[in-house]
Amino acid sequence: MEKLLKIADFLLEAAKADGADCAQCTVLESETREFNVDGGDFSLMRTLFDRYISLTVLKDHRPGSVVVNRFDEASLLSAARDCVAAAESAEPDEAREFAPGPADESFTLGAPEPDTHALFSRTAELMKDVADRHPKLLMEQLIAAHTRTKKVYRNTNGVTYRTLSGEYGVSLTYSAHDGDDSTSMYGGSLSLTDLSRPFIEGSLIDREMAEVEAQLGAEPVNGKFTGTALFAPGCLAGDVFGQVVENFASDTPLIDGTSLWKDKLGEKVADERITLSISPRDPRIVGGQRYTGEGYPAEDFDVIRDGVLTGFRLSQYAANKTGLPRSGSTSSVLIAKPGDTPLADIIAGIENGVYLMRFSGGHPSANGEFSGVAKNGFLIENGKLGKPLTETMISGNLSDMLLHLRAVSRETLEDGSTVMPYMAFDGVTVSGK
Numbered sequence: 001m002e003k004l005l006k007i008a009d010f011l012l013e014a015a016k017a018d019g020a021d022c023a024q025c026t027v028l029e030s031e032t033r034e035f036n037v038d039g040g041d042f043s044l045m046r047t048l049f050d051r052y053i054s055l056t057v058l059k060d061h062r063p064g065s066v067v068v069n070r071f072d073e074a075s076l077l078s079a080a081r082d083c084v085a086a087a088e089s090a091e092p093d094e095a096r097e098f099a100p101g102p103a104d105e106s107f108t109l110g111a112p113e114p115d116t117h118a119l120f121s122r123t124a125e126l127m128k129d130v131a132d133r134h135p136k137l138l139m140e141q142l143i144a145a146h147t148r149t150k151k152v153y154r155n156t157n158g159v160t161y162r163t164l165s166g167e168y169g170v171s172l173t174y175s176a177h178d179g180d181d182s183t184s185m186y187g188g189s190l191s192l193t194d195l196s197r198p199f200i201e202g203s204l205i206d207r208e209m210a211e212v213e214a215q216l217g218a219e220p221v222n223g224k225f226t227g228t229a230l231f232a233p234g235c236l237a238g239d240v241f242g243q244v245v246e247n248f249a250s251d252t253p254l255i256d257g258t259s260l261w262k263d264k265l266g267e268k269v270a271d272e273r274i275t276l277s278i279s280p281r282d283p284r285i286v287g288g289q290r291y292t293g294e295g296y297p298a299e300d301f302d303v304i305r306d307g308v309l310t311g312f313r314l315s316q317y318a319a320n321k322t323g324l325p326r327s328g329s330t331s332s333v334l335i336a337k338p339g340d341t342p343l344a345d346i347i348a349g350i351e352n353g354v355y356l357m358r359f360s361g362g363h364p365s366a367n368g369e370f371s372g373v374a375k376n377g378f379l380i381e382n383g384k385l386g387k388p389l390t391e392t393m394i395s396g397n398l399s400d401m402l403l404h405l406r407a408v409s410r411e412t413l414e415d416g417s418t419v420m421p422y423m424a425f426d427g428v429t430v431s432g433k
Contacts, residue, residue, distance in 0.1 A: 001162050003231035003243040004029065004152040006358050007071055011055055012061035012079035012156050017311045020057035020087070024098045024155035024295060027053050033116050035123050037142035040377035042124075055083050063285055075216075086180065095320035098297030101158025107290050114146035118195045119168060126170070133200070134209045136216065140173045140185060144199075157394065159295045167286045167416070168192040170199050173256040176213045183215040184375045188234065188357060189287035190418025195290055201302040204233065204417040211357060215354075215376055215388035221432030222356075228353030228406055229394060229428035239359040240423075241276055244398055247364055251318035258366045260399050264309050265324075271405035272307035273322030273339060274423075279333035289331040292316075299328030338421040339408030346384040346407040346424050354394065354430055355380055364398055371395035375432075389432075 004027040015023040029051045053076075058063045059115045064087030068079045072267055123144040146168050153161040175186040190202045200206050227238050231240055234332035246253075248269075253259035261269060270276075279300040280288035289298040294316050311327055321325040347355070361372020374394050377385035402425075409422035 001150055001152065001164070004150060004319045005160075005162070006199070007053065007076065008152050008154040010073070011053065011076050011080055011331065012154060014077055015055065015057050015084060018080050019085040020059050020084050022098055022156045023057040023083075024152050024153070025053060025055045028149065028151045030031070030149040032117070032145050032147040033114055033217065034143060035120060035147040037123070037127060037139055040127070040139050043054060046361050053079065053219065055079055057083050057087050058083055058096055058098075059084060059087040061094045061096065062087045062090040062092065063096050064088070064090060081315055092204055095317050097294070097316060097320070098155045098157055099157070099292075099316075100161050102157045102294075103161075103297070105160075105290075105297075106162040108163070109165035109288070109290075110167040110286055111146075112148050114148065114166065114168075115195060116146070119144055119146055122195050122199055123170075129198060129200040129276065130174075130209065133206065134213055135211055136176045136178055136213050137174050137374075138177050140175060141171075142173075143169075145169050145173045153291060153295060155295050156296075161295075163290065165287055168195060170202075172205070174209070174212065176216050178216050181216050183212055184358070184377045184390075186212045188228065189415060194215070198280045199326055202411050207234075212376060215378070218388040218390035219432055220391035221379060221389065223229070223351055223433075224429065224431035226427060226429050228380070228424050228426050229357045229396070229430075230350065230353060230422060230424040232355070232357045233418070233422060235356050235359055235417045236336070236423055237334055237413075239361070239426065240398065240401075241336060243364050243370070244276075244402070245278075245303060245334070247366070247368060247398065249309075250313045250391070253317055254312060254314065254324065255318055255321045260366075260368060261312075265312075268307050269399070270304050270307045270402035271307045273337075273338035274304055274307055274402060274409050276304040277302045277335045278313055278327070278329050278331055278333060279335045280329050280333045281335070282335060282417050282419070284414055285414075286331050287347055288333060289329055292330050296326070298331065301328040333417065335419040336421060336423075338407075338410050338412050340410050341407050343409045343411050343422050346422065347380060347385060347407055349407065350380045350424060351382060352430075353380040353391070354378065354389065355385060356394065359394065361394075365386050366399070368398040369395075370398060391432060393431045395427060395431075396425075399428065401425045
């Protein structure tokens with residue numbers, strides 16, 4: 001860690017000597033030990049090394065940034081000169097600033113030291129478990145890895161953070177096959193700090209594999225109807241709440257003034273059963289965020305609490321531009337409060353709808369309108385999962401949908417990067433042939 005601190009000091013001093021008023025830099029080194037499975041067979045074992053330096057300066061309120069991956073003195077001096085030159089040619093922007101000091105903290109997160117033998121054993125075990133439990137699945141690709149990272153953040157205002165972290169990760173891409181029939185590809189991931197449990201028991205992996213197997217023989221919906229969309233946790237996190245935050249509650253739409261929620265702090269924007277938090281320090285999250293990109297300590301906060309908009313995900317820069325308060329974190333870690341209804345009961349209460357594990361669509365419009373293709377999903381009819389779906393379109397409005405919540409499950413996805421239940425929303429349009 002001392003080597004990284006010395007590099008940071010050298011670079012910041014060089015930037016100041018070249019004319020920067022203030023500067024911040026991040027210096028990172030990581031080592032990844034990785035096993036790959038392709039087409040169901042082990043194909044690769046390797047160790048990857050990565051390192052980079054990110055430098056940002058301000059000169060006369062003009063920002064400049066560079067990223068380099070060489071740590072020798074000549075490269076550092078060149079990076080500082082290039083960064084200051086970039087600032088000199090930029091437009092001034094008085095909203096940009098770095099966190100004030102003094103601050104000096106060290107973090108140790110996760111499992112910095114790998115157990116490579118146990119990682120290989122768990123990976124081989126997963127392949128056997130998949131073959132035994134889900135014989136129609138083809139593992140298109142599996143990557144199991146441990147990554148150890150050393151990182152230093154330092155700025156010229158007297159802020160320093162040191163982070164030593166490590167985590168195990170499993171990334172899966174698979175599909176089901178039966179003769180000439182096959183399903184859409186589906187993927188999942190799992191981040192862990194220990195290897196005490198078989199991978200297939202982690203999060204919802206086993207359940208999701210069974211659901212993908214059941215999607216053989218998919219058919220399009222006949223006609224068009226307005227009904228209920230039941231979102232699986234991964235789809236809910238990325239395609240619903242992730243888009244909600246990006247569209248309505250983050251830097252760009254609030255700076256541009258396009259957010260539908262720009263004047264709604266303290267007002268109801270969702271059903272009262274919805275509480276959505278950005279929580280990078282939650283103990284269920286592996287790694288997470290301990291400080292922001294501008295050097296402020298990271299804190300958990302609610303975007304929506306009991307249906308009421310209570311916070312935006314704003315950097316200090318966006319806060320200065322808009323006059324709104326800076327958020328506790330700029331992380332993308334989303335946690336939604338679960339309900340008390342079993343998933344089976346939610347399905348039993350839906351007369352006409354769809355169950356979505358994956359959704360393929362473009363970015364929603366500024367007013368929240370969205371449309372796309374249902375992937376890895378099922379029709380729901382008369383309280384039961386029906387035929388698997390293909391060539392089926394889903395459309396609606398994100399802002400309106402949050403106000404038309406039917407149910408929230410007590411079951412949750414906890415994969416190390418999010419904590420998310422199943423949610424069902426009414427008023428979604430489903431169309432096929």
